[in-house]
Amino acid sequence: MKRSLFSVFTVLIVVGVILSACAPGATPTEAPAGPAPTEAPAEPGAPTEAPAAVEKTVTIGFTSSLTGSQEVSSKRQVAGLNLWMQQVNDGGGIKLSDGTVVKVTAQTYDDESNKERVQELYTRLITEDNADFLISPYSSGLTAAASIIAEQNGKVMLTAGAAEDDAYKTGNTSLFQLYTPGSQYLLSTVDMLKKLDPEAKVAVVHENDKFSTSVVEGLKPYLESEGFEIVLEEGYASETTDFGPVINKIVESGATVLLGGGHYPDGSTFARQLYERKVGLKFVSLLVAPADSKFPELGDAALGISTSSQWELAATHTPEEAAALGKTWYGPTGEEFAAAYEAATGDKPTYHVAGGYAAGLVLQKAIEDADSVDPAEVKAALEAMDIFTFYGGIKFDTTPEAHGLQTGHQMVVAQWQKDDTGALVRKVIWPTDVANAEPLYPVPAPQQFTGLPAGAGAQRPAPEPYSGAETCSNSISYWHHYPTAFFWVLSMDWQPWG
Amino acid sequence: MGMTLIWGVMNVINLSHGPIIALGMFGTFFIFTRTGLNPYVGLIPVAILGLLLGVLIYVVAVHRVINAPHLSSLLATFSVNMIIIGLGTAALTTSPYNVDFAAGSFKLGSVTLLGTRLIAALVAMLFTGGLYLFLYRTRPGKYIRAVANNRAAAELMGIPSTRILALSFGLGTMLAAVSGALIATFFPFSILAGASYELKSFVIGVLGGLGNPIGALFGGLVLGILEGIIPAFMESSWVPVIEFGLFVVILLVRPSGLFGAKR
Numbered sequence: 001m002k003r004s005l006f007s008v009f010t011v012l013i014v015v016g017v018i019l020s021a022c023a024p025g026a027t028p029t030e031a032p033a034g035p036a037p038t039e040a041p042a043e044p045g046a047p048t049e050a051p052a053a054v055e056k057t058v059t060i061g062f063t064s065s066l067t068g069s070q071e072v073s074s075k076r077q078v079a080g081l082n083l084w085m086q087q088v089n090d091g092g093g094i095k096l097s098d099g100t101v102v103k104v105t106a107q108t109y110d111d112e113s114n115k116e117r118v119q120e121l122y123t124r125l126i127t128e129d130n131a132d133f134l135i136s137p138y139s140s141g142l143t144a145a146a147s148i149i150a151e152q153n154g155k156v157m158l159t160a161g162a163a164e165d166d167a168y169k170t171g172n173t174s175l176f177q178l179y180t181p182g183s184q185y186l187l188s189t190v191d192m193l194k195k196l197d198p199e200a201k202v203a204v205v206h207e208n209d210k211f212s213t214s215v216v217e218g219l220k221p222y223l224e225s226e227g228f229e230i231v232l233e234e235g236y237a238s239e240t241t242d243f244g245p246v247i248n249k250i251v252e253s254g255a256t257v258l259l260g261g262g263h264y265p266d267g268s269t270f271a272r273q274l275y276e277r278k279v280g281l282k283f284v285s286l287l288v289a290p291a292d293s294k295f296p297e298l299g300d301a302a303l304g305i306s307t308s309s310q311w312e313l314a315a316t317h318t319p320e321e322a323a324a325l326g327k328t329w330y331g332p333t334g335e336e337f338a339a340a341y342e343a344a345t346g347d348k349p350t351y352h353v354a355g356g357y358a359a360g361l362v363l364q365k366a367i368e369d370a371d372s373v374d375p376a377e378v379k380a381a382l383e384a385m386d387i388f389t390f391y392g393g394i395k396f397d398t399t400p401e402a403h404g405l406q407t408g409h410q411m412v413v414a415q416w417q418k419d420d421t422g423a424l425v426r427k428v429i430w431p432t433d434v435a436n437a438e439p440l441y442p443v444p445a446p447q448q449f450t451g452l453p454a455g456a457g458a459q460r461p462a463p464e465p466y467s468g469a470e471t472c473s474n475s476i477s478y479w480h481h482y483p484t485a486f487f488w489v490l491s492m493d494w495q496p497w498g
Numbered sequence: 499m500g501m502t503l504i505w506g507v508m509n510v511i512n513l514s515h516g517p518i519i520a521l522g523m524f525g526t527f528f529i530f531t532r533t534g535l536n537p538y539v540g541l542i543p544v545a546i547l548g549l550l551l552g553v554l555i556y557v558v559a560v561h562r563v564i565n566a567p568h569l570s571s572l573l574a575t576f577s578v579n580m581i582i583i584g585l586g587t588a589a590l591t592t593s594p595y596n597v598d599f600a601a602g603s604f605k606l607g608s609v610t611l612l613g614t615r616l617i618a619a620l621v622a623m624l625f626t627g628g629l630y631l632f633l634y635r636t637r638p639g640k641y642i643r644a645v646a647n648n649r650a651a652a653e654l655m656g657i658p659s660t661r662i663l664a665l666s667f668g669l670g671t672m673l674a675a676v677s678g679a680l681i682a683t684f685f686p687f688s689i690l691a692g693a694s695y696e697l698k699s700f701v702i703g704v705l706g707g708l709g710n711p712i713g714a715l716f717g718g719l720v721l722g723i724l725e726g727i728i729p730a731f732m733e734s735s736w737v738p739v740i741e742f743g744l745f746v747v748i749l750l751v752r753p754s755g756l757f758g759a760k761r
Binding site: 248249 | 685694
């Protein structure tokens, strides 16, 4: 008995030592620590000398979903934000009129796509890490959780990957939305359908989460007002993997067009099963998943699937467009942004990357406009902002009814089509003035299965390479569940066991 | 079935069942993507590795707590669960993976049946039959039943109970890995994907009677039929409500399950 207990304690101590060795990895993307904001010592008693440049460092706090259901899109958003931070710091920081140079540093944690974690971590970011400004996590659900903490502490939070409208309609005054609101997400798709096939019978099948539900709430009245018949409306749980029963319902409903989806995991699964079951819809538009560059991994199942996109390089916004609208242009062009991102990561930017980058860009512009890093002044600058960037128009609602809601940004409709070489490419198909391809309508029927080509498996892309650097941080992210388990073990009524 | 076997033989609720299903999925994925081997041929190495992993888990984590209160074995297998998920997350991330394999499809009225699912159902039936024959017709199978029935008496008869328990745990794990390998042919998965199947395994096991492989097959069929039929009448989000409602009813009315012996 004593020996057993002794061995248990020895194991616990060894595990503790290993964990403490891993612990710094808990903040994997933590930038070099520095007091925030840091001010260099003032130069007293030298009025005749030119004022020395004062360097301030502002801490930007955010969580990213390195694990869990939002991983794919969240990592992209953070990659965009990191690119912005790197560019600002490499470019010598944000320069204020009094000679102050503002540099940025990030404080970030893995939120595991978990709302409770988000609330714990944003509290920590504000109270312990003294973050000056906050960027939201990815997804409306996680952002809603974070927004409560930001609002309670009066911290300005730019909500990058969160389209749902409600958070801005509950009296919040610290949130500023970068995405076109969810309720408007699919409206341009409906406009396009109106032109292509006003007789289409629409099935609305969506994930049961905050974002997708808000999209559908905006979509349904618009579909009806445009004279479309909604033959099926169905929600599904976020973790759904078997869409068979839902697909049977779509077939029975006689729908010709499917609008809906949710996020990456469910959307990609849904698209694949629609293809496998040869549903033969004329048009399918899914939220989020088809906008990701991983989507063509589905092969032919991706063909013809369209999505509403916050930004596409092919339809990027330009200084000329800004001039025509009488708006102030700010930041790099879409091509410059895309080239910098490709140089940094080797990957093409998606709208999630652009959203993350634009969040940083908007904060930078607000600091410049405020000529200060004082949160109240930056907030006032955000409220007054009306600019145009490569990502599109940026203007926030300032009425008490919907404070912070994005009103300046427009979306495009993109569709996976095949280029001349047969490779899948995402083309912009609506609105017509920025489109670079005609809509594929109706989408070609899925081919009859003719057997797997020999060695097809060997041609599949290999999974993401094992990254030793992430080992500690990723596995450690689960360890916060462990204290409970350990206490449980220790509080047990230990019995001899053989 | 793996969960019900382990429970039946050693009264251990195996909380590492889910991650082992996920490991089975990744087994298929890596065998298919790296070697191009047909996933159904790939079942053989997955099954062997599953068996060995199960024996290893038994020796390292379960054997010492087998006679301790249930909480100990729950914690031990929960720890294995967390270790597999932690290591799996670090090495494989939680992004969804797909095995891009299809085995044709058949039209039945307005419903399309996928070949991969039919084969999975067939393989599941084969495994149930195989397990049944193994338990009732072979010497090690009879040993397993003897140990499950009365371990002390089995030991007195000269049955090496530790080895038999390790074998049973290995078999249970093998079944979990094989089921993961089959699921991977038609659903996407990540290292976290096993959790929902683990819950379902538990419901299925209780429904059919924990410890009874035929009961597990029957429980699985009942659950599958419910999942197919419920969405035809109401929103698919009602499926888990009804499934787990049924679970509670079974626990109240017939705690030993539909096929379990009355105690």
